[in-house]
Amino acid sequence: MNHNKTVAVIGLGFVGLPLAMTFARKGFRVIGIDTDLNKINHLRNGVNYLTGLDDPELRSMLDTGRFVASNRYDPVEKANSIVICVPTPLNSEDQPDLSYLIQAGEEISRRIKQSQLIVLESSTFPGTTREVLQPILEKSKLLVGKDIFLGYSPERVDPGNEHFSLEQIPKIISGVTDTCANAVYQLYSKVFDQLFMVSSTEAAEFTKLLENTYRFVNISMMNELATICDSLKLNIWEVIEAAKTKPFGYSAFYPGPGVGGHCIPVDPLYLQWKAEQLGVKSSFIELSKKINNQMPEYIVQKIAEHLPNKQLKDANIFIYGAAYKRDINDARESSAIQIMNLLRNAEAAVSYHDPYIPSLQVGGEQLHSQELTDQVLYAADCVLILTDHSTIPIQKIVSSAKFIFDTRNVIKESANHTKIMQLGG
Numbered sequence: 358m359n360h361n362k363t364v365a366v367i368g369l370g371f372v373g374l375p376l377a378m379t380f381a382r383k384g385f386r387v388i389g390i391d392t393d394l395n396k397i398n399h400l401r402n403g404v405n406y407l408t409g410l411d412d413p414e415l416r417s418m419l420d421t422g423r424f425v426a427s428n429r430y431d432p433v434e435k436a437n438s439i440v441i442c443v444p445t446p447l448n449s450e451d452q453p454d455l456s457y458l459i460q461a462g463e464e465i466s467r468r469i470k471q472s473q474l475i476v477l478e479s480s481t482f483p484g485t486t487r488e489v490l491q492p493i494l495e496k497s498k499l500l501v502g503k504d505i506f507l508g509y510s511p512e513r514v515d516p517g518n519e520h521f522s523l524e525q526i527p528k529i530i531s532g533v534t535d536t537c538a539n540a541v542y543q544l545y546s547k548v549f550d551q552l553f554m555v556s557s558t559e560a561a562e563f564t565k566l567l568e569n570t571y572r573f574v575n576i577s578m579m580n581e582l583a584t585i586c587d588s589l590k591l592n593i594w595e596v597i598e599a600a601k602t603k604p605f606g607y608s609a610f611y612p613g614p615g616v617g618g619h620c621i622p623v624d625p626l627y628l629q630w631k632a633e634q635l636g637v638k639s640s641f642i643e644l645s646k647k648i649n650n651q652m653p654e655y656i657v658q659k660i661a662e663h664l665p666n667k668q669l670k671d672a673n674i675f676i677y678g679a680a681y682k683r684d685i686n687d688a689r690e691s692s693a694i695q696i697m698n699l700l701r702n703a704e705a706a707v708s709y710h711d712p713y714i715p716s717l718q719v720g721g722e723q724l725h726s727q728e729l730t731d732q733v734l735y736a737a738d739c740v741l742i743l744t745d746h747s748t749i750p751i752q753k754i755v756s757s758a759k760f761i762f763d764t765r766n767v768i769k770e771s772a773n774h775t776k777i778m779q780l781g782g
């Protein structure tokens with residue numbers, strides 16, 4: 358079968374939707390499937406819910422039929438290839454939750470056709486494609502490598518990154534068998550500028566976890582060094598800038614109020630879980646998790662210690678930034694949520710402003726982004742900067758706020774202001 362005509366993309370989130378649109382741009386007919394009817398209705402109206410904007414390109418793809426969106430799995434029968442981009446979160450015990458993947462596998466298995474290629478893109482522990490997904494697909498009595506083809510290619514979407522288009526990001530690919538690997542190559546070579554084939558799906562699964570565990574560990578190291586700089590009365594941001602002058606052997610990471618998002622705090626714990634299954638320790642991941650998870654408490658403790666003439670319980674704390682990182686509209690796993698909970702537990706009054714996050718569930722209550730007025734800034738006992746959105750009105754905050762805690766080194770001349778405290782500064 359020619360795998361290069363119709364592609365079904367399962368899961369239309371921050372990974373699947375950009376991928377579906379990239380396939381459509383490259384001339385494929387794309388069937389986008391997501392069980393969230395709200396997403397499907399947005400798409401059918403030409404609205405890209407990732408940006409929240411009307412998307413003329415998306416509308417044109419839908420109007421010309423190059424991209425059809427459905428909340429049902431039946432259309433996968435018409436696809437030559439199926440790419441799975443469903444969430445692989447953690448459960449409440451910080452362990453892998455493959456329920457979305459298993460559900461997708463079962464739905465595909467009931468409709469799978471001879472010669473179809475299935476590629477898993479969701480981040481997951483080594484062995485998932487072969488040990489979890491393959492048996493589900495073979496319930497159809499079609500055998501992987503003979504009747505159907507199965508591979509793994511880790512997603513490398515970087516939300517908010519304007520510098521790389523999806524097809525420019527080198528793509529790791531792999532197959533359960535050599536024939537499968539070749540089928541994955543035939544499909545992805547039509548879309549991505551650079552492919553990198555590895556020897557097994559396990560190697561590809563591990564590659565993705567390595568990339569994000571590398572970030573997780575390095576960020577935690579910077580968080581710990583920031584607390585040491587606080588005690589030494591040194592400025593970690595100055596030291597990082599100095600270290601960055603080294604043209605080799607150093608890559609910069611930065612301290613922050615914690616590690617949010619659906620990748621960095623999650624992927625390393627998938628690797629840790631797999632290592633534990635094999636009786637192998639993962640000390641770096643365990644320590645990094647502990648350090649990163651302590652940052653919200655460290656931030657709140659610093660506020661309690663340095664609030665001018667106030668106890669936390671009598672204080673009004675105004676937070677700038679709820680998104681887990683700059684310039685995106687996602688607050689999943691954002692440390693802002695933990696920090697708001699800790700402050701409210703200390704009986705402080707908490708409000709926030711984030712141009713990307715209009716409302717937020719905090720401790721069972723729906724908080725709404727407040728307008729950023731001089732009055733609101735002046736009324737706060739502490740303005741806490743948690744997200745360094747590009748549009749942050751620094752001068753407005755500096756001129757109106759009585760006391761500022763900057764956890765992102767947004768206010769560069771903070772040393773000149775006695776009312777500004779910096780994380781690691």
Ligand code: SAJ
Binds near residue numbers: 512568569572611618
């Ligand atoms: N963070 C720090 N210090 C840093 C870098 C990040 O505190 O030096 C924090 C961020 O504020 C955020 C969290 O860590 O809360 C994660 O930030 P991130 O920059 O890693 O952003 P993500 O979660 O969107 O990660 C994605 C990942 N992409 C994929 O998994 C395909 C990651 O691999 C990318 O390297 C990353 O984007 C990126 O480079 O922006």
